[in-house]
Amino acid sequence: MFDPKELPLLYEDEALIVLNKPAGLTSEEGVPALLRTLWGKPEAYVGVVHRLDTGVSGLMVYAKTPAAAAALGRQITQSQQAYTQRDGGESAGENPQFVKRYRAVIAGGPDEALAKEGVLRDYLFKDSRKGRVYPVSRPRKGVREAVLEYRIAATAPGPEENTRFSLAEITLHTGRTHQIRVQFASRKHPLWGDGKYGSRQKGSLALQSAGLAFRHPVSGKEMVFTLPAPAGLPWELF
Numbered sequence: 001m002f003d004p005k006e007l008p009l010l011y012e013d014e015a016l017i018v019l020n021k022p023a024g025l026t027s028e029e030g031v032p033a034l035l036r037t038l039w040g041k042p043e044a045y046v047g048v049v050h051r052l053d054t055g056v057s058g059l060m061v062y063a064k065t066p067a068a069a070a071a072l073g074r075q076i077t078q079s080q081q082a083y084t085q086r087d088g089g090e091s092a093g094e095n096p097q098f099v100k101r102y103r104a105v106i107a108g109g110p111d112e113a114l115a116k117e118g119v120l121r122d123y124l125f126k127d128s129r130k131g132r133v134y135p136v137s138r139p140r141k142g143v144r145e146a147v148l149e150y151r152i153a154a155t156a157p158g159p160e161e162n163t164r165f166s167l168a169e170i171t172l173h174t175g176r177t178h179q180i181r182v183q184f185a186s187r188k189h190p191l192w193g194d195g196k197y198g199s200r201q202k203g204s205l206a207l208q209s210a211g212l213a214f215r216h217p218v219s220g221k222e223m224v225f226t227l228p229a230p231a232g233l234p235w236e237l238f
Helices: 030-039 066-087 179-185
Strands: 009-012 016-021 057-063 099-107 117-127 132-136 143-157 164-172 207-215 222-226
Touching: 009 222, 016 030, 030 057, 057 066, 066 207, 099 179, 117 179, 132 179, 143 179, 164 179
Parallel strands: 057 207
Antiparallel strands: 009 016, 016 057, 099 164, 099 207, 117 132, 117 143, 143 164, 207 222
């Protein structure tokens, strides 16, 4: 059980609230329910404008009014269009307004399948019956393109002999289900703790929403939030 009073809030005003979602709490139902309990308003509006997997911790913004939700939604759409133009090789237009940055601990280090930095592009198919996402070779019905850019910030020996792990800093261009997990795992670099996609390490999924930037839906002011890496393994390896 999560205590609403212990929900890590970073910013709140009449239009929105920014918080550090704990791992294990659902972003679509769990967080809104806790916020309504915290406010003592069971019918309060909580607009979910983006999502995190249940096992992922980190930054999220929620709208407190329908108008704020619509404005943030437009920023997300604008960002997706801006990234699509950039990824398609078109001349750069506006910069993305809604930017999501992550950090992850992945198995191994840079190699032939994964350079020290770059852009990963894959076609992903979501099998809802199995609750898994699969990389496929070409577009077809139910397949969506996934794009992210990344940088390997550090590589270090693991806690077990003959193992090593890397800290990856990631900016999402698309927001597909399990995207980060599948794109790295398909290159033989699964995320720490991600047994679903091939990790041999036990423990919590080492993926954090570490940076979030957007424009305030009312004032237009640029809002930028960052988090330090979580404590404990595997983050302390770096």
